[in-house]
Amino acid sequence: xxxxxxxxxxxxxxxxxxxxxxxxxxxxxxxxxxxxxxxxxxxxxxxxxxxxxxxxxxxxxxxxxxxxxxxxxxxxxxxxxxxxxxxxxxxxxxxxxxxxxxxxxxxxxxxxxxxxxxxxxxxxxxxxxxxxxxxxxxxxxxxxxxxxxx
Numbered sequence: 001x002x003x004x005x006x007x008x009x010x011x012x013x014x015x016x017x018x019x020x021x022x023x024x025x026x027x028x029x030x031x032x033x034x035x036x037x038x039x040x041x042x043x044x045x046x047x048x049x050x051x052x053x054x055x056x057x058x059x060x061x062x063x064x065x066x067x068x069x070x071x072x073x074x075x076x077x078x079x080x081x082x083x084x085x086x087x088x089x090x091x092x093x094x095x096x097x098x099x100x101x102x103x104x105x106x107x108x109x110x111x112x113x114x115x116x117x118x119x120x121x122x123x124x125x126x127x128x129x130x131x132x133x134x135x136x137x138x139x140x141x142x143x144x145x146x147x148x149x150x
Contacts, residue, residue: 039090080102100130104130107119107127
């Protein structure tokens with residue numbers, strides 16, 4: 001019985017100290033790594049056309065699915081290529097976020113070209129959210145990484 005109490009006391013001590021150490025780590029941000037900053041210089045120019053094509057596709061899909069809607073997938077697919085050429089991102093977490101965004105957007109573009117409206121919207125919304133998550137992570141590295149901020 002005493003042994004369980006000792007373990008729980010130790011666990012309580014560890015859990016109470018862990019948030020304090022996490023706060024001190026968050027208070028002192030690390031400077032951005034130079035390779036990530038260099039990568040960020042190429043990202044905004046490559047992603048601007050992707051944002052435009054994604055916005056156009058989502059706007060058009062929001063208005064309805066017509067006979068020509070399957071053609072929205074091709075421009076989106078083509079604008080993914082320059083962003084995919086930037087892989088890998090030097091930071092593993094940001095690289096995973098970018099790969100997730102590209103996979104969702106590619107899947108959405110393919111579904112669009114196959115005339116699958118619901119799958120298209122779901123995948124494009126997923127990709128849009130993943131791209132926003134990536135860009136919020138990039139903004140913490142350097143505000144110049146995010147397209148539209150200079």
